[in-house]
Amino acid sequence: MSSEQIIEQAANWLTRLHDEDVTEAERQAFNTWCQADPRHAVAIERMRGLWCSLDTLPAQPTRVALNRAFSAQRPRSAQVLGLLGVLLCGWWGLEHLPVWMADQRTGVGERRQIALEDGSQLQLNSNSAVDVQFDGHQRVLQLLQGELWVDVAKDAQRPFVVRTDQGTATALGTRYLVKRAADGSTVVTVIESTVAVKGQAQDAVKVTAGQRAVLKDGHAMPAQNTGNADPDAWTRGLLKVNDQPLSEVLQTLASYRHGVVRFDSQALGDLRVSGVFKLDDTAAALAALADNLPIQVEYFTDLLVVVKPR
Structure with a gap:
């Protein structure tokens, strides 16, 4: 069974369990479904986590989305799809479901x-x-x-x-x-x-x-x-580069940061980098690059960093 099918079944169960008229037999059937495949329990657990995370969203948009998803006038199939939309489609899109369900x-x-x-x-x-x-x-x-x-x-x-x-x-x-x-x-x-x-x-x-x-x-x-490269240095928490384009180094550091590291590869020209940087301290790595190259690193927020020529 595909991840998408499991997600849909989990949404169906979660919708049913939130109904006031849910029966004890349905609760037992739900428990049986959870035990039938380890992925079922994972899907429910993560979907419940997302459900709780809705409390962190702005109150008015959240309330509107939930009201639409669980409108009494909507058939159950539409309620399930509405729940899927609220919990999933608006955040990642269906293409990210396999990643969300990964082992x-x-x-x-x-x-x-x-x-x-x-x-x-x-x-x-x-x-x-x-x-x-x-x-x-x-x-x-x-x-x-x-x-x-x-x-x-x-x-x-x-x-x-x-x-x-x-x-x-x-x-x-x-x-x-x-x-x-x-x-x-x-x-x-x-x-x-x-x-x-x-x-x-x-x-x-x-x-x-x-x-x-x-x-x-x-x-x-x-x-x-691979020459003198050390491709598995990241397993030791290090980024080792030898005459590598600055844009590639910035892309790697960006993959370790929440938010965006913005730069223009063409504006950075032919700048190249050699050195060893700690992946767990990307701010220090960016500072070291700014100290040794004709670039400046500007922090607009913790989630937006802009790197440009000096």
């Missing part, structure tokens, strides 16, 4: 290390989401958003695969990273051993330690050397 997620600026059931070690970068699908035949991580690092435990009977909408990266006993880039591509970087990277078009490349390959438009691009 593991991190918030902006958060990193998390997770021990998987097979003994593999997983780390999620800032604002990332992944579904974990293990069975008797294979081990699959569906990367929905952001970036992951994985140290794969050996299991000759079950391949270990990371999927995105661009293709797959299958471990051949290894440590590697998979990132969904802003341009829609997927970047696979190998730290140890070898990874088989295959695009949706079924073209494939083998990527060895110290190399990366890009999946774009469903195709696997040839592997390239």
Whole structure:
């Protein structure tokens, strides 16, 4: 069952449970539904959390939205859709439902290390989401958003695969990273051993330690050397760059901050950066850039930072 279907069922149950004429039999049926699939309970828990979060919104718009969603003149199907609209569509849009329902997620600026059931070690970068699908035949991580690092435990009977909408990266006993880039591509970087990277078009490349390959438009691009880069430095809370365009460094720092870091790549010209920055202190990183480059960093609020030439 898809995440969207589970969300709709959860909204249906939550709507019914808020009715004054809900029966004990319906409550028992709801409990049975929650126990039938772990994702059901997660959906209800998160939807209730969103329901409570409505109290933080301006009173008048919230009241209007709820009145429209639960109008007595509306049929139950319309009430369910109204609830979905209030809780979901107005905030993220349906395209974000799989991320909202992900098995593991991190918030902006958060990193998390997770021990998987097979003994593999997983780390999620800032604002990332992944579904974990293990069975008797294979081990699959569906990367929905952001970036992951994985140290794969050996299991000759079950391949270990990371999927995105661009293709797959299958471990051949290894440590590697998979990132969904802003341009829609997927970047696979190998730290140890070898990874088989295959695009949706079924073209494939083998990527060895110290190399990366890009999946774009469903195709696997040839592997390239990473040189002196330290691509998994973020797992240690660091951003290490060597002669990297300033705009790329700012994009990375922005991914660790709530709000917006605004800059004009063309105005910043050919400025390049080398150095080591702490990802948990982006303000210090921005200050260091301003001290060493002909730029100025202006804070209009905690949520809006503008970087421009000096």
